[in-house]
Amino acid sequence: MxxxxxxxxxxxxxxxxxxxxxxxxxxxxxxxxxxxxxxxxxxxxxxxxxxxxxxxxxxxxxxxxxxxxxxxxxxxxxxxxxxxxxxxxxxxEENEEKKSILLCCTGGMTTGYFAEKMNKYCQLNKIPYDIKATAAYHLNQIYKDYDLILIAPQLRYKVVTLSQELKPTVVECIDPTTFATYDCDALLGQIENFYKNKETL
The missing domain is CATH 3.30.920 (Metal Transport, Frataxin; Chain A)
Known part of the structure; x- marks a missing residue:
């Protein structure tokens, strides 16, 4: 030109x-x-x-x-x-509101590491989830801030009790292999299934 x-x-x-x-x-x-x-x-x-x-x-x-x-x-x-x-x-472009998920294990350390990995994974893939972690004894004080609580396999025996105590927040157990391998993709699949089912209700 x-x-x-x-x-x-x-x-x-x-x-x-x-x-x-x-x-x-x-x-x-x-x-x-x-x-x-x-x-x-x-x-x-x-x-x-x-x-x-x-x-x-x-x-x-x-x-x-x-x-x-x-x-x-x-x-x-x-x-x-x-x-x-x-x-x-x-x-x-409108920012999608982040959805809050809580991971929980006995002391909060293992799920803390998994939550950190999940947040990096979500950030890289631009997925609007905010993942936090806590110890089991702290659940009663904070559960109302979350849509979904995912508990470690070693606490599986508490799922029914916690589901009753923490209503309306949903409590689910993380698959043992997913938890043991820190498989972000598999855990994301579980979280997305929860939100899909919620939308169809």
Whole structure:
């Protein structure tokens, strides 16, 4: 593209972005400086920058976390608008509320390690579960904060009693092999089956 026309097209693109954001009632626009727009949606912020050399930079953050980042050379309007829409999609994407699951064993140490592994697994796979662990003697004080309590195999004999005591929270036992091998995939399957069954009730 001829440098003159590229500069003209970039200016048109910047104006187009400005009016796109202005006409979207969900978004708030702030002109940060001559080359930068900040676009706000709830607790997320997008930064849209057009550098003099024709590089466009797009980023979306939520607090300290970077959710989206792109930088590209402006070549044509169609390509640039498509990438802008992708940024806006990420900016306005609703965070799914995390579901709370509690793992429980006699002293809380083994399930504490499993919970740590599960949280890393969920984070990597963008699964909205928050897994915590506790010792059996602490259950009565905290069970109301959880949808599901999964107890270690060595406490299997307590499932019926705990199910009665901790209503309406559901109590299930973790499969011995799943527990012994810290199988995150298998435990996730058990958790997902619980939520599927809950939805069908």
């Amino acid at each position: 001829d440098p003159f026309y590229r500069i003209e097209n970039i200016e048109i693109f910047k104006k187009w972005v400005y009016y796109q954001v202005l006409n979207d009632s969900r978004l708030t626009l702030e002109e940060y400086d001559s080359r930068t727009y900040k676009i706000f949606y709830k607790d997320k912020v997008a930064r849209f920058v057009v550098w003099p050399i024709g590089i466009v930079e797009e980023a979306v953050t939520q607090g300290e976390e970077l959710l989206f980042y792109l930088h590209y050379q402006f070549y044509n309007f169609h390509f640039a608008t498509d990438l802008f829409y992708r940024m806006v999609e990420k900016l306005t």
